[in-house]
Amino acid sequence: IESLKRLHTIDGIVSMSVGSNNSKEGLSKGFDIGMRISFRDQAALDAYLPSELHQQVVAEIREYFEDVLVVDYEA
Numbered sequence: 001i002e003s004l005k006r007l008h009t010i011d012g013i014v015s016m017s018v019g020s021n022n023s024k025e026g027l028s029k030g031f032d033i034g035m036r037i038s039f040r041d042q043a044a045l046d047a048y049l050p051s052e053l054h055q056q057v058v059a060e061i062r063e064y065f066e067d068v069l070v071v072d073y074e075a
Contacts, residue, residue: 003061014040
């Protein structure tokens with residue numbers, strides 16, 4: 001979680017939160033960590049994915065994640 005929190009410094013991120021699942025509903029499908037990032041615009045999202053820091057954090061934490069679910073949408 002601390003590694004993921006470093007991503008907030010990437011240009012174009014408006015807001016971000018990350019934390020451990022604490023739902024009592026039992027519907028998390030095995031996912032333990034959730035993260036939400038709001039970007040300034042589509043261009044900021046497009047620049048985030050290949051950014052050096054994003055790639056560095058992904059490489060650093062990849063071994064700890066069995067699976068990842070990503071959903072992008074416009075609010």
